[in-house]
Amino acid sequence: MREDTEDRFVTLPGGTRVCYRIDGESGGPPVLLIAGLAEDLTMWSGRFVSALLAAGFQVIRMDNRDCGRSTYAATPPPSTLRQLLARPRRDAYTLADMAADAAQLIEHLGLGPAHLVGRSMGGMIAQTVAARYPELTTSLTSLYSTTGDPKVGRPAASTMALLAAPPPRNREQAVRAHLRMTAHLAGAKFPIDEVEETRHAVQTWNRTAGDGAAGTARQIQAIHASGDRTTEIARITAPTLVINGDRDLAVAPSGGHATATTIPDARHVVIPGMGHHLPDALALLVADHVVGHLERTSA
Structure with a gap:
């Protein structure tokens, strides 16, 4: 099924203007995909989305606040030192605020409760939606995410160094930074496709509507x-x-283990050789696990 390229917008009751897309036939069980840090809705692998559509699900993707074409906050960003010391400003929003955006989008679409699939930071948001809005949650899939416990899921020093690099100032720099980061995170067994990742980086740069x-x-x-x-x-x-x-x-495997042991009756799958990225080479393998989970839940 062809991927929808139509950006849709809604201003939610909380004030956030969210950009989203809907793929698939109406009437299919809805699945909300929540992307990770600095990832817009185009960063989901086309193969992954297509696998969900082929299984009969309706797929909703959203730009989180401060990413893509959704609302960018008016508050100043934290300094690099604050980020390294994990000392947020008093005017910071939280994952609970981002979860409220997702919950309000589900309510706006009127599709009933949805399957939640979140990766990395998106996994944290999806966990928060499932905890705070059980009436809107059919199932939860948490991809390479963690619980917030500082003792688990810690990033490697090499990843922290890449995150601390100066931000790109043009599209060419953004592409180089994306290729460097995804190659670092992807895992040796599932190397990135530079052509595909370049396309993702260009799309993200072109769709970024704020700083x-x-x-x-x-x-x-x-x-x-x-x-x-x-x-x-x-x-x-x-x-x-x-x-x-x-x-x-980026999120040490201990973060996934802690998530699975904390959530009652959670099923835990560890994929050998997988890192902190969902390239096309890995998309169908992950989709098989996710589709099986959604189908068992829907049934």
Whole structure:
């Protein structure tokens, strides 16, 4: 099924203007995909989306606040030092605020409860939606994410160094930075396709409607401002699938293990050689696990 390229917009009750897309036939069980840090809705692999559509699901993708074509906050971004010390500003928004955006989008679309699939920071947002809005959650899939417990899921020093690099100032720099980061994170067994990743980077640059570097800094701050969410996600009742790799340099595998052991009855899948990225080479393998989980839940 052809991927929809139509950007749609809604201003939510909380004030956030969210950009989203809908793929698939109306009437299929809805799946909301929530992307990670600095990732807009085009960053989901086309193969992954197509696998969900082929299984009969309706797929909704959204730009989180401070990314893509959604609202960019008016508050100043945290300094690099604040980010490194995990000391958010007092005016920081939190993952709970971002989860409210997702929940209000589900309510706006009027499709009933949705399957939630989030990766990295998007996994944290999806966990928060499932914990706070169980009536809107059919199931939860948390991809290479963590609980906020500072003792688990810590990024490698090499990843922190890349995150601290000066932000790109033009499209060519953005492409180089994206290729450098995704090659670092992808995992040796699933190398990136530079042509495909270049296309993703160009799309993201062209769709960025605000100060992308400031937006990313505020998203990082939201994670820090949310602290340890272990107690909250222990209340999740939705059927949960946790997937992570054993070669993750952004969220150590201990983060996935902690997530799976915290959420009651969660199923945990560790993919050998997988890092912190979902390239086309890995998309169908991950989609098989996710589709199986969604179908069991829908049934």
